[in-house]
Amino acid sequence: MKKGFVYLVGAGPGRADLITVRGAEILKSADCVLCDKLANSALLRFARKDTELLHVPKRTAEGGSTQDEINRLIVEKALAGKTVVRLKGGDPCIFGRASHELDVLSKAGIGFEIVPGVTAGVGMAAYTGIMLTDKEYSSQVMFVTGHEATGRQDTAIDWDVLGKFGGTIVFYMGIGNLDSIAQRLIDNGMPEDTPAALVANATFPTQRLVKASLSTLKHQCERQKVEPPALVVIGAVADSDDQMNWFMKKTLFGKNIVVTRDAAGNADFAGKIINSGGNPVEFATIRIESRTDSSEFLQAMANFSQYDWIIFTSGNGAMTVFKALDGLGKDARAFGSAKVAAIGSATAGKLAGFGIKADLVPDVFTGRELGMQLLGFANLRDKKVLLLRSAIASNELVDVLAEGGAQVDNVAVYTAAEVKNDTSSLVESLGEGTIDWVTFASPSSVDGFFGQVPTGAVNSSKAKVASIGPVTSGRLKELGVKVEVTAAAHTIDGLLDSIEQEESHNGFS
Ligand code: SAH
Numbered sequence: 001m002k003k004g005f006v007y008l009v010g011a012g013p014g015r016a017d018l019i020t021v022r023g024a025e026i027l028k029s030a031d032c033v034l035c036d037k038l039a040n041s042a043l044l045r046f047a048r049k050d051t052e053l054l055h056v057p058k059r060t061a062e063g064g065s066t067q068d069e070i071n072r073l074i075v076e077k078a079l080a081g082k083t084v085v086r087l088k089g090g091d092p093c094i095f096g097r098a099s100h101e102l103d104v105l106s107k108a109g110i111g112f113e114i115v116p117g118v119t120a121g122v123g124m125a126a127y128t129g130i131m132l133t134d135k136e137y138s139s140q141v142m143f144v145t146g147h148e149a150t151g152r153q154d155t156a157i158d159w160d161v162l163g164k165f166g167g168t169i170v171f172y173m174g175i176g177n178l179d180s181i182a183q184r185l186i187d188n189g190m191p192e193d194t195p196a197a198l199v200a201n202a203t204f205p206t207q208r209l210v211k212a213s214l215s216t217l218k219h220q221c222e223r224q225k226v227e228p229p230a231l232v233v234i235g236a237v238a239d240s241d242d243q244m245n246w247f248m249k250k251t252l253f254g255k256n257i258v259v260t261r262d263a264a265g266n267a268d269f270a271g272k273i274i275n276s277g278g279n280p281v282e283f284a285t286i287r288i289e290s291r292t293d294s295s296e297f298l299q300a301m302a303n304f305s306q307y308d309w310i311i312f313t314s315g316n317g318a319m320t321v322f323k324a325l326d327g328l329g330k331d332a333r334a335f336g337s338a339k340v341a342a343i344g345s346a347t348a349g350k351l352a353g354f355g356i357k358a359d360l361v362p363d364v365f366t367g368r369e370l371g372m373q374l375l376g377f378a379n380l381r382d383k384k385v386l387l388l389r390s391a392i393a394s395n396e397l398v399d400v401l402a403e404g405g406a407q408v409d410n411v412a413v414y415t416a417a418e419v420k421n422d423t424s425s426l427v428e429s430l431g432e433g434t435i436d437w438v439t440f441a442s443p444s445s446v447d448g449f450f451g452q453v454p455t456g457a458v459n460s461s462k463a464k465v466a467s468i469g470p471v472t473s474g475r476l477k478e479l480g481v482k483v484e485v486t487a488a489a490h491t492i493d494g495l496l497d498s499i500e501q502e503e504s505h506n507g508f509s
Contacts, residue, residue, distance in 0.1 A: 010117015146174020163188020
């Protein structure tokens with residue numbers, strides 16, 4: 001059998017989109033991914049659905065060390081002919097134990113490539129504004145393991161050089177040894193008041209930054225209960241200007257925001273929240289289930305081109321319909337010369353991705369308004385209109401169009417099935433006051449969410465509720481949930497804008 005190939009890929013410092021373009025490309029081709037504890041598992045979205053995922057290090061069988069077990073796994077998968085990606089936090093060549101793995105591969109005659117990544121120390125610098133070098137303050141930088149700073153006498157670290165270094169020192173794996181790191185540096189001549197900083201969870205929305213002096217850093221970190229992974233920066237640059245810390249100044253930085261759509265919708269929303277500095281807490285309440293195998297749909301599809309107007313009311317509708325077309329070897333030409341309406345720019349965007357430019361994109365969000373706009377735009381008397389939408393959509397739109405004289409076929413292409421979750425950790429976080437926002441993008445996610453979480457858990461917490469529009473807010477109010485924000489523009493971007501506005505308003509009050 002032909003041997004496989006192994007890519008040692010740097011996952012970057014934390015945030016998923018800080019991986020390199022090459023790293024993401026290679027993930028797409030992987031048959032098997034062995035994922036490090038520090039590599040962001042959100043990166044696995046770049047991999048194919050059928051890719052085998054192994055999280056390592058994992059508990060090992062008696063006798064073998066974790067590293068031996070990982071080596072054995074990589075070799076086994078590669079010898080089975082697979083393209084293996086070994087995904088490592090940061091850069092594989094910095095405190096990454098890459099040489100152990102490469103040595104085993106080379107002995108087994110297995111080909112490999114190393115893909116660099118942004119190491120945590122470099123990511124940390126960008127995401128705090130703490131420069132590693134600075135024309136005025138530091139012309140040299142050192143990356144050092146803090147792991148060896150314990151009382152060990154056989155350390156390979158030259159503390160004498162470090163104590164007199166005078167540039168920037170970044171300690172990896174140092175949070176557990178802050179005391180001895182500081183002591184050894186001071187013993188070797190570094191002034192006690194040398195600026196120092198600790199950065200935990202660098203580049204994540206949960207990033208923490210503690211600034212102190214060399215002798216007080218440990219105490220400050222304990223007081224603020226900072227946890228690993230963390231880097232320690234020592235040198236004049238650590239006393240950086242807070243104005244440079246662009247990331248932690250973002251409006252939603254550190255805000256925990258619950259997203260309650262279906263898994264794909266949540267992932268999309270979560271990405272936007274991360275871009276705004278927030279921390280998404282994913283809690284899927286619904287699952288989009290296709291209904292395109294119904295005879296009703298298949299019949300409508302065979303006659304798409306006979307309709308005067310075809311109306312898509314959501315991105316989910318567009319996606320399920322095009323998936324069904326694709327499965328039957330068809331494409332956008334199935335619509336012939338039928339005109340297409342898409343509710344909202346997000347739906348139009350999805351259709352555009354499938355090669356359909358909508359003829360009408362009303363930005364309205366109730367069935368009645370939409371019907372009125374369509375009737376205002378085109379005379380639909382005796383015209384054939386096809387609605388492709390959710391099985392649980394209301395009849396309002398059908399009624400308005402029928403009143404306008406249209407011959408309406410209403411075909412369900414998907415439905416939102418409820419998803420049950422373990423609610424305990426969310427309810428606990430609400431109780432502890434660590435959730436800042438709970439967001440709702442549709443009445444069905446309101447029902448899905450409060451079918452599982454008691455309304456009291458939200459109402460009595462400090463979390464605020466944000467809704468995408470009046471229909472969703474209406475459903476929340478019916479259930480007795482206090483709605484803080486109803487988005488002005490009824491899209492996910494609009495929802496996020498409204499939350500940001502509310503937060504920046506609070507910031508200035
Ligand atoms: N190869 C990795 C380092 C692995 S050693 C790289 O190039 O980044 C593990 C150490 O990296 C942790 O103990 C911590 O000191 C540091 N580290 C990794 N990710 C981090 C993060 N997001 N924030 C702070 N420190 C991080």
